[in-house]
Amino acid sequence: MEPLLSLVLSTVGTVASGALSGAGGEMGRRTSERLYGLLSRARTADGGAGSGSGGGEEQPTLPVTEQERTAAALRLVEFARRSPEFARDVAEWAREASWLTPRAVPAVAGGASRPQMLPPATAVFTDREDVIAWITTLLNDADPVPGAPTIATLTGPGGIGKTAVAVQCAYALRERFPDGILFVDLAGASAGTALPPSDVLARFLERLGVPPAMVPGDEARQRDLFRDCTADRRMMVVLDNAYADAQVVPLLPASPGCLVLVTSRHRLGRLVAEHGARPRVLGPLSTADSVLLLRRVAGSERAAAPDAVVQAVAGAAGGVPLALCTTGAGLAVREHLAWERVARQLSERIHGHGQVQGQVQGQVPCQGGDDAMRSGSGDDPDGPFDPVRHAQDASYSELTPECAAFYRAIAGWAWPTVTVMCAAHAAGVQEDRARELLEQLARVHLLEEVGEERYRFHDLARAHARELAVAEDGHGRMSAGVRRVAVAQLRWAAEADFRVMPLRWRLGPAYRALVLPQDRDPADGKRALAELRRERENLAAVIRAADHHGFDDLVWQLCEAMWGLHLLLGFHAQWIDTHLLGVAAARRCAAEFGDRRAVGRMLVQLAFGQMGAGRADDAEETLAEAVVADEACGHHRGRASAVEALGLLRLKRWKYAEAQRCFEEAREILGRIREGDDGWEDLPRATALLEHHIGRARTKQRHFAEALARLNDALVRFRRLPDGGDAYNEGRVYMSLGEVHLDAGDPDLARVCLDKAVEAMETAGAGLQLAVAFESRARCHRLSDRPAEAAEDLRTAAVHYEANGDRVGAERIRTGLAELEA
Incomplete structure (x- = not known):
């Protein structure tokens, strides 16, 4: 070519x-x-x-x-x-x-991101020097092949310490990878919890310096950009807890200078056969190392215990680090808990009552290490010897009844992380008490703290807690806990979403009482968006949990509450997956006695996700379904919104005449709304937006006179809105007026409109749109042969792009400025 x-x-x-x-x-x-x-x-x-x-x-x-x-x-x-x-x-x-084109940031660039995403290493790490030596040998002996990273896989049963080994190896070898370390927990305990590659790629790309707005919506383009970003870099990528090869392959960099460490409970044959991965199976610790790890976790301040007793406790843990750490943590935080008592508890769980004495005295030692693992704990965690389960049982038996009930309650669903709010509502306790109980569980190693007031179960611990919950509490109480969490998350997410986009029309009852404070900080919306982003994975999990338990009314409302998050930040794979559940839930509600209007609302939001993923035909079909659904229930506001969205899609596809007809139809539908009907209060703003859309569609059909009339009408309507009008949308209309005059060949009139756009965006505090306005005005100056004014506007635009996090926009403007001044 x-x-x-x-x-x-x-x-x-x-x-x-x-x-x-x-x-x-x-x-x-x-x-x-x-x-x-x-x-x-x-x-x-x-x-x-x-x-x-x-x-x-x-x-x-x-x-x-x-x-x-x-x-x-x-x-x-x-x-x-x-x-x-x-x-x-x-x-x-x-x-x-x-x-x-999303731009990879070269590792040698001055502003290059060199991410260091490793979680903290454990201070009690023991043994495994052979694994570090093995990976070092792989690196030293590797014969670089263009496009092929070094890949090592660490496999083994749950609790054997794969994550700890990978993290320890990464810290030991990080000096060899000066361009950074990427780390992700792929949550591969099951197919249902495993993170999709698209979500991981979006996270990695941002850490590599790609602005969020420039991250592609589809996985294939994300993968290509990730490989661009990592080309010629010397990086380490740690992919922890993988479920299957298909989850890992899109995350492989195409650079021989990279090392990829993958941990999994499953054999990853495709990585070995097709990508040259070198596999290693992790076994249990030796008896000597088990004793050493146990003493380190228990702490040197404890009273000395006979070696035979400590060996018996270590032997009962089977050389499995998770069991050893759980047991040692219990000893560390309970100074009156005797080694002999722990040995007795573990022995009773392994052998039954009556066999403790000989074991404690060293006459019938329970062997750790490889023998213990071969007896059942490796491939069959529910087999005759399950050291992790025995250690968890022993720790659980030492909990207070309140803490034990709390432990069971927070395991009602596989939350990606357990926050204080989530735990409090799952257990039905106050947040202050939940905070204390979470810390108690973390101290005995039944939970792991992974961030400020954010915890995570090891999946074996969650399985243990859930099994106990089923047996002691029953499914009804567990379901009630999930519903409390879902209601709390909905309340929180709706409030945050409202702060992000306060003027948007909404349907769910969670929004009804929300108002913004009059002295609201202009940066509050950005903070709310960041909060939603931090809780994104938990919100998706809540939607799946509510769907599983049949809480259809909460499923679709939670989807609605994620609108601002997805519209502004993407994450299209999650967007589509959750909203498919939202559509199904809304339809079930409509078939019973729920809100029939929710079906159209969910279909419209789903369609925007499909647009973002590049699935235009799917989006067209989904919006057509939304129009039918809203018409069937007589919901004029929803139907107008669906027809408007269809027009916006056709505007994007350059079908300007069809788009105009959609906008005019939407306006006609809005005209049917009467005082007291749903959408009445939103009517003035909705009509103003449609006038703006029609003006844009007429501009692209080169019907300039009608376009100007429509846009000026929209301008008047935005100014008349309550509370001083809508400065942001006034500014957008002025920018559209500027485009009309430019397309009509009159840059001087365009500049007059863009002067007003600059004023409006400054009033609205819309930094990125202000940058666009200055950039557009600079074009007018160039066309009118005013290079000095053009250069000044470009310099100002670059400042605003930079200040609002658009590094690529600032670089683009400065490049254009250099050409102008050359």
Whole structure:
């Protein structure tokens, strides 16, 4: 493929994908619309034949498939060969659009991110020097193959210490990997808890310096960008607790300078066969090392115990580090708990009553190490000898009744992390008490603290607690605890979502009493979005838990409460998965006595997730279903929203006449809402937004007079809104007015409108939109031959991009400024 065609084809793909997902924000929209203009010019020059995207339509439509994108690129290149002016325009467009391509940050760059994501190592780590030596040998003996990292897999039963070994190895070897260490717990205890690769890639890309807005929505493009980011780097990637090969393969860097450590309970044959991974099975600790680890955890301040007794306790743990740590932690925090009593408890659980005396005296020692593991604890954790379970039983027996009930209650679902709020509602206690009980469980190693007031079960401990909960509390009490957690999370998430996007129309009753304080901090919305992001995985788990227990009313409301999070930050795989549950739950509610309006609400939100993932046809079908669902229940506000969303999708796909008809239909539907009906209070703002959309659609059809009329009407409507109007949307309308005048060839009138846009965005405190306004005004100055003013606006735009975290935008502006001043 010739270089020009290859460049244009790649750029068309980037722009088209971004147009659907919203990647690149205002710049992404502008470059998409400029591509539409170029394809329209090429079509006109050819006498109107073809669509410019291979579809044979009267006007070009967004090229979505590979065939359509290839046809569009060929059309541009063919016409560029015949017209030098068109070639210059294509080159300028491609240069601008290249900034939309998510950019890997080279390891040698001044602003390169060198992530250090390792969790803390354990201070009582014992033995395993042979594993570190083995990995070191792999690295030293490796014959670098281009594109192939060194991969080592550590497998073994639960509790054998795979994570601790991987972390310890990573710390021991980190000097060999100066470009950073990535770490993730893949939560692979089961298929249901395992993290999808897309979620992990999004997390890794941000830590590697890719701005969140530039992270692609689909897994394939995320994977490609991740490999770009890690190319030529010397990094370590630790993938802990993998469920299967398919979870790991997309996370492999394509650099021979990288080491990948994977831990799993399962054999990862595909990694070995197809990617050259070197496997190692972790076995139990020796008896001597078991004793050493046990004494380290129990602490040197405890009274000395006979060696035979300590060996008996260590032997009962079977050489399994988790069992040893759980037992030792109990001894460490209970100074009056005797070694002999622990040995007796463990022996009774292993052998039954009556065999303790000889064991404690050393006459019938319970062998640790390999013999113990072969007796059943390895491949069959429920077999005749399960040292982890015995240690957990012993620790559980020492808990107070209140703490034991709390331990059972918080295991009602596989929460990714257990927060104070989650624990308090699961157990039905006050948060202060939950905080104390969580700390008690962490001290005896039944929980692990993984962040400030954030805890996690080892999955074997959670299984132990859940089994006890089923036996002692029953499914009814467990289900009630899950519902309390879901209600609390819904209340919290709705409040946070409201702070992120306070003006959006909402349906769920969780929003009804929410109001914003009059002295609200302008940065509060960003803080709320960060809070939602931190709790993202738990919120998804709550949705799955509520779905499992049949709490349909909570499932769809929780999905609605994640709207701001997903719309602004993506995570499209989770978005789609949770909202499919939301749609099904809303439909079940509608079939009974629930809110029938929820079906359309869920379908609209699902469609936006499908748009973000590039699934335009799926989104069209989903929105069509939403329109039908809202029409069936007579919900005018919901139906108008669904039709509006369909129009926005068609706007993105360059179907401007169809988009306009959708917006006009939505406005007509809104006109049916009467005072007291759902959506009445939202009517003025909703109508103003539709007028703005119609103005944009008319602009792209080059009906400038009507576009100006619509946009000016929208401007008046936004100004009339209560509480001083809507400065942010006023600014957006002024920016659209500027575009109309630019498209009509009048940069001076455009500049007047953009002056107003700058004022409005400053009033609204919308930093990124303010940067866009300055950038657009600079274009007006250039077209009017005012280079000094253009340069000043570009410098100001760069400052605002930088201040609002858009590093790529700032770099793009500074590059353009350098060209202007050259």
